[in-house]
Amino acid sequence: MSILVNKSSRVIVQGFTGKEGTFHAEQCIAYGTNVVGGVTPGKGGQTHLEKPVFNTVKEAVKATEADTSLILVPPAFAADAVMEAAASGIKVIVCITEGIPTRDVIIAKKFANKQGTTLVGPNCPGIISADEAKVGIMPGFVFKKGTVGLISKSGTLTYEMANQVVLAGLGISTAIGIGGDPIIGSTIIDLLKLFEKDQETEAIVIIGEIGGDMEIQAAEYIKGNITKPVVAFIAGRTAPKGKRMGHAGAIIAGSKGTAQEKMDALAEAGVTVVDSPAEVGVKVREVLNKN
Amino acid sequence: MNIHEYQAKQILEKYGVPIPKGKMIEKAEDAKDAAREIGGNIWVVKAQIHAGGRGKGGGVKLARSLDEVEKYASEIIGMNLITHQTGPAGKLVKKAYIEGGIDIKKELYLGMVLDRAKELPVMMASTEGGVEIEKVAAETPEKIIKVEIDPLTGFQGYHARELAFGLNLSKEQIKEFGKFAKALYNVYTLNDASLVEINPLVLTADDKFIALDAKMGFDDNSLFRHKDISEMRDFDEEDPAEIEAGNYGLSYVKLDGEVGCMVNGAGLAMSTMDIIKLEGGEPANFLDVGGKASASTVAKGFEIILKDPNVKAILVNIFGGIVRCDRIANGILEATETTRVEVPIVVRLDGTNAKEAIEIIGDSNLSNIISATDLGDAARKVVKAAKGV
Secondary structure, eight states: OOSSOOTTOOEEEETTTSHHHHHHHHHHHHHTOOEEEEEOTTOTTOEETTEEEESSHHHHHHHHOOOEEEEOOOHHHHHHHHHHHHHTTOSEEEEOOSOOOHHHHHHHHHHHHHTTOEEEOSSSOEEEETTTEEEESSOGGGOOEEEEEEEESOSHHHHHHHHHHHHTTOOEEEEEEOOSSSSOSSOHHHHHHHHHHOTTOOEEEEEEESSSSHHHHHHHHHHHHOOSOEEEEEEOTTOOTTOOOSSTTOOOBTTBSOHHHHHHHHHHTTOEEOSOTTSHHHHHHHHHHHO | OBOOHHHHHHHHHHTTOOOOOEEEESSGGGHHHHHHHHOSSOEEEEEOOSSSOTTTTTOEEEESSHHHHHHHHHHHTTOEEOOTTTOTTOEEOOOEEEEEOOOEEEEEEEEEEEETTTTEEEEEEESOTTSOHHHHHHHOGGGEEEEEOOTTTOOOHHHHHHHHHHTTOOHHHHHHHHHHHHHHHHHHHHTTEEEEEEEEEEEETTSOEEESSOEEEEOGGGGGGOHHHHTTOOGGGSOHHHHHHHHTTOEEEEOSSSEEEEESSHHHHHHHHHHHHHTTOOBOEEEEOOTTOOHHHHHHHHHHHHTSTTOOEEEEEEEESSSOHHHHHHHHHHHHHHSOOOSOEEEEEEETTHHHHHHHHHHTOOTTEEEESSHHHHHHHHHHHHHTO
16 A cells, blocks of 8 residues: 555656656656656657657547656646646646746646646655655655655655665655645645555654745644654754745745744644654654554 | 835836836936926935835935935935845945825735735735734734635635725725725736735825835746846845856855755755754855756855855765766766865765765765765764864
8 A cells, every 4th residue: 555656556747758758757667657658749649668649638548547647847838737637537646847836836736626636746756655656756766665654845855864764674655745835736734644544654754844834734633633653854944034945935934934833833733853854764763663 | 036116116007006206216416307307395215125124224215305305315325224124234225216205194004925825815904004014913913904816716896895894994995995906916916926015005195095115026936927027136136146056056045154065955955954053063055956966066066155255164965866976976076176175075975876976985085075974974074074173
């Protein structure tokens, strides 16, 4: 078991024949992901990486029964790609693209919700269910199979934390990079719900950062709804106010969205909050040993 | 991206939002002509910098004659304006905006901003105009009226009515206010703004609404489709090192500490700053070299970090995914040849091809490069190196 993607996910790549699309589709296939085709408007009928190329998502779904889409198209076209996938019956959309206008993301997310589609991202590394499927751009070898579910706003920090979990003698069930933009598809709460139900997952790690209040909302939710142990780390305690720290959403506005207020809220909800980003793996092991 | 008040007012005017007559000048000798063109017998001279709190800092002056207009303009242009938002160093004023005086009956607040939690833009109004809205929100939140606006429906009459009745406006005023608020919504939406703030929104003696001050910020991700707004960017308002880094695809923020850091990924970069602090050091900067770090970006990164004379040691923290660590290791060696790096560099490389990378660093025999095994080890070593022990 795992969440969102697994061995039987039928994956298409939107932006399949582009440079990014080609590189990452190849990596996903090498990992064992069941990539059934791709979409590049105007290149329908061609074969790329030994898979069929379609002009539209609708055609791709009809021909391949795809249920998952990995989006690697430029920012100006990404919201369109998300809505096309949602309109065509795709169930899980992973949007990697960084730099999509917020107004477009708001509209695309509303539409995806209306269609009953799960959107992960944008501006994220994607989803990996260890040894089953990688629908994203992360280095697959870091994520050894195990029982820890990982939810993270960041890219390389996700790899760092997964690596620590593995070095602590544990492994990953599914890891999801939810993205660093101000508005993103799946929230921490959306994924906590799935991990709580997933029989394979025994503990959940949340990697948050400054900006917004998603971690505080998650803390409220955890109190009454999550029975599995949760470990959290929040990046950006030393970040200055009013400065955007790389991610479009990583900014302390006024005095809101600080790491400290998020850490306090999570601790108050019974979450094991880790001070040092070097000690997350060790803390997860401690928490699991206690249970 | 933020813009100046005079630029924000140009945009407002384009969308039919009433503003006072005004003119931007860069030389004090143009002040009298500007004032004459505006007309009237009372003017306001306002410093144009991006920070708020200009009035309290002496950057806004009321002039009652043409001579006074020129006098204040010459004082303001070239002054170092310090406000609570500029930091103690202040900001050099290069432009002033001269505006005709307005007969004020009431000062209100009207603003629009993205509510991240609700995932929608909200318009906010308050009777407490001229005061910082954060202060009103903290002390008297009941005095702020908020309406959420679904982008799929747009701004409707009921949005305007909820705000107007909340402000206790009269029947005649409500109609005028509705037009003003609708225009403000168009400014926000059609330009992909992240913030539009009219504070104060003035109700004049003859019952007209007018935007006395204006503040605007825009979603950086949308600038590709707003060429007119991109052109309003004022590089004087930004840190030169941050601009230079941006030109090379690096994301850099200068801080006050002594430990420089170069990291791939924003989250890992913030965490690296955090752990430096936990180990007793102070980070000198945030620097994300991005997902496609190469030898040349690493070299540029060193150059930018070393422009800060406070830096006593540098931590390079790379977790290789798509990026191969051995390439980064070679990049570091190349960079130390081209850029003179005299401070100690602690290098931590993990992930793809980390083993090869560590060997490359080890074989280099460079005396100022120190290898670290993991994040904790790296932070301890760099803090020690910065302290010279």
